[in-house]
Amino acid sequence: MARVAIVSYNVQTIHGKAGGVGAFTTRWAELLRSNGDEVTIIVTRVDWEPVRVDAHWRARYQSLGIGLIELQAPPPSPTRWPEVPTMRIAELAAPVLKGFDVAYFQDWGNAAFHLVRERRYATAPGPVCVTVLHGPSEWELSSNQRFPELPKDLHLAYQERYAAQHSDAVVSPSRYMAQHLQGLGWSFPDEVEVLGLPMPEPESTAATLPAPHIRRIVYFGRIEERKGLRNFVLALQQIAAQLPPKIEIILLGGTDDHALLDFATRTLKDAGLAVSQQGSFDSAAALKFLAHSAHETLCVVPSPSDNHPYAVVEASLIPGLNLIACRSGGVPEILQDAESQLCDPLPRDLAAKILERVNAPLAATQLARYDCAAANHRWLAFHQRMVALAASRQPRALPQQRPTVDICITYFQKADYLGQLVDALEQQTQTDFHVIAVNDGSPDEYSNRVFDQHVGRTAERGWDFYWQPNAFVDAARNAAARRGTGDYILFIDADDVLPPHAVARMREAITLSGDDALICSSFLFAGDQRPVDPATGAVLVPPYATCIPLGIDLVGGIVNPQAFGGSMFIIRRGVFERIGGFRELRGAGHEDWELYVRLVLAGYKVDILPEFLQFYRQLEDSLAHTLPRDTARRRLLDAYEQHLQAAGLPGGALALAGLHQSAQLMEKRIRQLTTKVAAPQGRYAFFTGHTGTFDTEPDVVTRLQQWYREKLSFETRLKIHRVFLAPFIGPHEPPAP
Numbered sequence: 001m002a003r004v005a006i007v008s009y010n011v012q013t014i015h016g017k018a019g020g021v022g023a024f025t026t027r028w029a030e031l032l033r034s035n036g037d038e039v040t041i042i043v044t045r046v047d048w049e050p051v052r053v054d055a056h057w058r059a060r061y062q063s064l065g066i067g068l069i070e071l072q073a074p075p076p077s078p079t080r081w082p083e084v085p086t087m088r089i090a091e092l093a094a095p096v097l098k099g100f101d102v103a104y105f106q107d108w109g110n111a112a113f114h115l116v117r118e119r120r121y122a123t124a125p126g127p128v129c130v131t132v133l134h135g136p137s138e139w140e141l142s143s144n145q146r147f148p149e150l151p152k153d154l155h156l157a158y159q160e161r162y163a164a165q166h167s168d169a170v171v172s173p174s175r176y177m178a179q180h181l182q183g184l185g186w187s188f189p190d191e192v193e194v195l196g197l198p199m200p201e202p203e204s205t206a207a208t209l210p211a212p213h214i215r216r217i218v219y220f221g222r223i224e225e226r227k228g229l230r231n232f233v234l235a236l237q238q239i240a241a242q243l244p245p246k247i248e249i250i251l252l253g254g255t256d257d258h259a260l261l262d263f264a265t266r267t268l269k270d271a272g273l274a275v276s277q278q279g280s281f282d283s284a285a286a287l288k289f290l291a292h293s294a295h296e297t298l299c300v301v302p303s304p305s306d307n308h309p310y311a312v313v314e315a316s317l318i319p320g321l322n323l324i325a326c327r328s329g330g331v332p333e334i335l336q337d338a339e340s341q342l343c344d345p346l347p348r349d350l351a352a353k354i355l356e357r358v359n360a361p362l363a364a365t366q367l368a369r370y371d372c373a374a375a376n377h378r379w380l381a382f383h384q385r386m387v388a389l390a391a392s393r394q395p396r397a398l399p400q401q402r403p404t405v406d407i408c409i410t411y412f413q414k415a416d417y418l419g420q421l422v423d424a425l426e427q428q429t430q431t432d433f434h435v436i437a438v439n440d441g442s443p444d445e446y447s448n449r450v451f452d453q454h455v456g457r458t459a460e461r462g463w464d465f466y467w468q469p470n471a472f473v474d475a476a477r478n479a480a481a482r483r484g485t486g487d488y489i490l491f492i493d494a495d496d497v498l499p500p501h502a503v504a505r506m507r508e509a510i511t512l513s514g515d516d517a518l519i520c521s522s523f524l525f526a527g528d529q530r531p532v533d534p535a536t537g538a539v540l541v542p543p544y545a546t547c548i549p550l551g552i553d554l555v556g557g558i559v560n561p562q563a564f565g566g567s568m569f570i571i572r573r574g575v576f577e578r579i580g581g582f583r584e585l586r587g588a589g590h591e592d593w594e595l596y597v598r599l600v601l602a603g604y605k606v607d608i609l610p611e612f613l614q615f616y617r618q619l620e621d622s623l624a625h626t627l628p629r630d631t632a633r634r635r636l637l638d639a640y641e642q643h644l645q646a647a648g649l650p651g652g653a654l655a656l657a658g659l660h661q662s663a664q665l666m667e668k669r670i671r672q673l674t675t676k677v678a679a680p681q682g683r684y685a686f687f688t689g690h691t692g693t694f695d696t697e698p699d700v701v702t703r704l705q706q707w708y709r710e711k712l713s714f715e716t717r718l719k720i721h722r723v724f725l726a727p728f729i730g731p732h733e734p735p736a737p
Helices: 020-034 055-063 085-097 113-120 137-143 152-165 175-183 229-242 258-270 283-291 310-316 347-359 372-392 415-426 445-457 473-482 502-513 554-559 573-579 591-601 629-646 652-678 698-711 714-729
Strands: 003-008 038-045 067-072 102-106 128-132 169-172 216-220 248-252 274-278 297-301 322-326 405-411 434-440 464-468 488-493 517-526 545-547 569-572 606-618
Touching (some): 003 020, 003 085, 020 038, 020 102, 055 067, 067 085, 085 113, 102 372, 113 128, 113 152, 113 606, 137 152, 169 175, 169 372, 216 229, 229 258, 248 283, 258 274, 297 347, 310 322, 322 347, 405 415, 405 473, 405 502, 415 445, 434 445, 434 473, 445 464, 488 502, 488 573, 502 517, 502 569, 502 606, 517 591, 554 591, 554 629, 554 652, 569 573, 569 591, 573 591, 591 606, 591 629, 629 652
Parallel strands (some): 003 102, 038 067, 102 128, 128 169, 216 248, 216 297, 248 274, 297 322, 405 488, 434 464, 517 606
Antiparallel strands (some): 488 569, 517 545, 517 569
């Protein structure tokens, strides 16, 4: 008996509602349970307020012997970056899932993300992970004729693509969805298997059904654009005068789009049709409604692009129910060889098909029915292969000979912190690495004297501490890398500190994954105190923020490069040399982000190790805080432009970044106007510079900000920021005026 988890954000039911994904979760859980498996549904929600599965459904799952675990993402953390809610719920789900043999995940906000990423860097195989393609966020946005919200929707799409790519297998109810996502550039671990949807086989009825006679037309689906309601309304508007008198129009589905519902009811009433909505039914109640007097009902599912909708599957199984749907998406795969029930997704064609079926409804024997038995057989056969795969997998072994590592450190006036890093390196659990530290022309005697002390201290270890004229950080990193010969290069800043297992873990992780470069997660802290005990790894300074990078989301990174992560990373020497190292650009920061982008654009694999292996010290005089942000931003965008120009799209990255900046400025202006009307004396104006009124001269705000920075230390300001300001303006202090 296999232990199986079905992980889903949508279940039957929450507040009486569930979509097709919720129906799939129930049907698949029931089928697996009848197959003898131990099944648990794991609910993954990212709502602003905690929600629970409705009590009667919790009781039903319990009566069927199906386990239920409900997870709720914690509230957004202002001291975590990047902030991606679906990442947080994936992190909660990962430890819960490790005891299962097979786990099935839904593609929207794919909660497999953290588990499959962790698994890439672990010797233990973990559960077999299967992604089911119902319709990810990219498809949902395009189907609803919406543009992505930046950067939120871009980061969500990256997570979904990543989780599917690194699953053990990907299945799709329809061939349409698999081909659609492949056309969008999705990568899958193997060929996508098309299985249909699991569905209990209906009981056969020997009763003689009444002859069909259509008295009501039912739109079956949620009231939203992608479900085709607008086409349905326009079609009925065209043929209203040709329909039988007193025919009833019913909109069977709930909605959050009340403007669309108002449009539908108003337009149909203006056309002289009697229209009503039934929006409070759950799936079972809706099907019961359709089954009642089915011989008098024409059920219309007019979605112009749907995957393999349960609405069509379930409606096709109601004896005697005339059903028509659009010839699009995966619908023809449900109603095979049923041209009399299909039409093109255009109002004119839908109108003609509705009129045809009203005037000449099909007899029960002429109606296409979904082949439940065949679909269930496909799903169970696939599942048995996944169970066998889970039983056959063994822990991965590391090579007996560890690859060599050069640790490259750039040093410039970091005398107060270099000793902490050297202590941490000397206390590493594995010490078979070589250290190369370059003093990049520190101009003061104290900095040089401290550096020279470490030259003598580390001489017996063979570590290479040397001095060069100031060349700036990117050139200094390149110079240090050229002095080494190790298989890998690990870059660390001189003011950062590592826990005792950091070098061993970074080397092990990149060896297991086969990545070309690997970035770790970071604790952000401030102050001169040592943040971690070099011998025990105990944290001595609580971090004020954390960075668990999303990954190298190339498109989302144009507007939010913080998703890429921090500055500590390990890279294959050969890859570093082939890419030409860091692009040397004096006076511009974020050379690490630029390198990550260049690597991915060149076809190399760059990923994130989701473990905190860097204590990332924040200093007021650091390059990240003192260099012009616009220069660093332009440097990063230039990495994109080189490739976009070659593709005939010069200025593409600049255009996207500029549009996003314009939108942010517009949103800021709207907030200012709103604040002026609602609360002229806005809170926190003293710290943020957003006064909430136009009566204060800008130079007054500037002077207040300067006073705040002059009177309080950077560490104190970060503490104030964490406690009072972060919930309003995020984990970072506003830039200096």
